[in-house]
Amino acid sequence: QQQVKQSPQSLIVQKGGISIINCAYENTAFDYFPWYQQFPGKGPALLIAIRPDVSEKKEGRFTISFNKSAKQFSLHIMDSQPGDSATYFCAASIDTTGNQFYFGTGTSLTVIP
Amino acid sequence: GAVVSQHPSWVICKSGTSVKIECRSLDFQATTMFWYRQFPKQSLMLMATSNEGSKATYEQGVEKDKFLINHASLTLSTLTVTSAHPEDSSFYICSARGPPGQGGGNTIYFGEGSWLTVV
Numbered sequence: 001q002q003q004v005k006q007s008p009q010s011l012i013v014q015k016g017g018i019s020i021i022n023c024a025y026e027n028t029a030f031d032y033f034p035w036y037q038q039f040p041g042k043g044p045a046l047l048i049a050i051r052p053d054v055s056e057k058k059e060g061r062f063t064i065s066f067n068k069s070a071k072q073f074s075l076h077i078m079d080s081q082p083g084d085s086a087t088y089f090c091a092a093s094i095d096t097t098g099n100q101f102y103f104g105t106g107t108s109l110t111v112i113p
Numbered sequence: 114g115a116v117v118s119q120h121p122s123w124v125i126c127k128s129g130t131s132v133k134i135e136c137r138s139l140d141f142q143a144t145t146m147f148w149y150r151q152f153p154k155q156s157l158m159l160m161a162t163s164n165e166g167s168k169a170t171y172e173q174g175v176e177k178d179k180f181l182i183n184h185a186s187l188t189l190s191t192l193t194v195t196s197a198h199p200e201d202s203s204f205y206i207c208s209a210r211g212p213p214g215q216g217g218g219n220t221i222y223f224g225e226g227s228w229l230t231v232v
Contacts (some may be wrong), residue, residue: 043206043223050175101221
């Protein structure tokens with residue numbers, strides 16, 4: 001059973017555009033929601049994370065929007081650049097246990113010049 | 114930020130042999146480390162949770178006798194693929210729960226991954 005559902009599977013955006021990736025979860029005990037960026041042949045790197053006590057978190061061009069009632073969260077990449085082309089994974093965990101992260105299936109983002 | 118180092122980055126071994134992959138937390142102590150397997154263009158599949166000083170906890174369907182995990186110190190966990198076969202060829206990634214950082218106290222940092230090819 002997929003604990004975290006991610007869409008779309010792939011995304012093509014023009015340079016300067018906005019990339020939006022969505023995730024949904026079922027377990028209301030989740031209280032930590034990170035996004036990871038992975039380049040081919042490399043391990044995932046933490047991009048940005050949010051906790052459910054806030055509805056939005058922004059770091060540079062990256063913004064997480066969080067909707068607790070809908071159990072959804074999304075990553076927005078503003079002014080998308082070719083260097084942003086990578087696979088993005090959302091994840092969820094229960095912070096107090098801290099043991100297991102549940103990952104989405106990943107979104108392959110391609111930013112075309 | 115916290116750094117997790119994985120070694121080797123890539124390894125080729127003959128079928129039937131064993132290969133060991135190391136995962137080190139370089140600037141922090143990690144009582145818990147995680148081992149993942151990732152097939153091309155797919156998500157990360159958690160294989161096991163490695164706890165310092167105790168036996169690893171394996172996910173359902175993962176053969177503990179084939180994928181031996183040892184977490185002998187607070188900075189090192191190892192994954193040994195025993196009697197490797199071509200179907201074990203994959204990208205193996207470790208991660209460790211680091212000190213409070215971006216996003217709060219439950220930040221997970223990943224290693225760079227290890228490509229295993231069994232011929």
